[in-house]
Amino acid sequence: MYWQRQTRRRSLRESIKAVEADVHQANSLVAALPRDIAGDSVQMKLSFSPFAPFLLFLLEWIDCCCLDAVISCLGLFHILVYKVSLSSALTSYPEERKATLGEFYAVIYPMLKQLEGNLVGLMEDNLKRSQVSDAVENNTKSCADADRDDECGICMELDSKVVLPVCGHSMCISCFNDWSVRSRSCPFCRGSLKRVTSGDLWVLTGNSDVVDAITLAKENLRRFYLYIDKLPLVASEDNLLMSFARSVLARAGNMNSYIKPMINVSQEG
Numbered sequence: 111m112y113w114q115r116q117t118r119r120r121s122l123r124e125s126i127k128a129v130e131a132d133v134h135q136a137n138s139l140v141a142a143l144p145r146d147i148a149g150d151s152v153q154m155k156l157s158f159s160p161f162a163p164f165l166l167f168l169l170e171w172i173d174c175c176c177l178d179a180v181i182s183c184l185g186l187f188h189i190l191v192y193k194v195s196l197s198s199a200l201t202s203y204p205e206e207r208k209a210t211l212g213e214f215y216a217v218i219y220p221m222l223k224q225l226e227g228n229l230v231g232l233m234e235d236n237l238k239r240s241q242v243s244d245a246v247e248n249n250t251k252s253c254a255d256a257d258r259d260d261e262c263g264i265c266m267e268l269d270s271k272v273v274l275p276v277c278g279h280s281m282c283i284s285c286f287n288d289w290s291v292r293s294r295s296c297p298f299c300r301g302s303l304k305r306v307t308s309g310d311l312w313v314l315t316g317n318s319d320v321v322d323a324i325t326l327a328k329e330n331l332r333r334f335y336l337y338i339d340k341l342p343l344v345a346s347e348d349n350l351l352m353s354f355a356r357s358v359l360a361r362a363g364n365m366n367s368y369i370k371p372m373i374n375v376s377q378e379g
Contacts, residue, residue: 126187129211130156132219133189139222146335150193154218157190157208189214191338207341221334225327264289264297273312277301286311 133156140152189209209218261268262282269282279298281289287308289295294303 136219136222139226150195152338153194154189154191157188187211191341206344208344209341225330275310
């Protein structure tokens with residue numbers, strides 16, 4: 111029994127060290143990401159409840175079989191999230207936000223791991239911003255050429271095109287439906303379309319139909335900072351003491367307003 115308790119204690123300590131290692135890695139991933147619009151970054155640290163050491167010792171001493179579940183229900187551990195200004199990495203904002211271990215491992219940590227894979231693309235995109243004017247001019251010309259390529263060869267409309275699997279010629283879906291009903295053959299090479307159905311067609315995708323990895327990474331980064339901003343704020347000890355003092359003074363004022371008339375009545379009597 112003693113050996114089992116020692117093993118349980120070691121496993122709990124190892125679990126805490128593993129969480130701290132994951133938080134440290136998350137901080138490294140955040141530091142490598144582009145900052146938010148205000149130029150701030152995010153840092154995290156593992157925080158313990160003031161009663162955590164006593165409760166953990168008590169649970170280990172009674173050899174609780176559902177230690178992990180009890181820790182999760184009591185909220186003995188949570189992740190403090192705070193923003194770091196651009197001027198100094200040591201200067202943090204006074205307000206801190208709190209995330210549970212479940213939120214950290216279910217949302218924050220997976221999002222950072224996903225953004226890590228797109229980090230190279232984000233950095234390359236920031237590097238290419240200095241050449242925006244040339245890129246826009248070239249892109250305008252290429253878009254004009256692409257628009258001509260996207261035109262249907264029959265009706266000359268800019269619409270999604272489909273490719274015939276028998277010959278490889280392309281046209282819009284409206285022209286395919288109309289031409290297949292009238293002649294059952296390809297309008298370009300007269301290839302037979304008798305055995306070709308709409309489910310056999312290949313759909314051509316244009317540049318506007320595909321979301322590139324950089325755009326997707328930017329959207330994920332925006333959602334990450336938005337999720338951090340929506341985490342609940344941690345009430346500081348000073349604010350708690352001030353609110354407690356105000357409530358005590360308010361109650362004392364109410365008591366004085368109630369006691370003074372009683373004293374005056376007794377003196378008059």
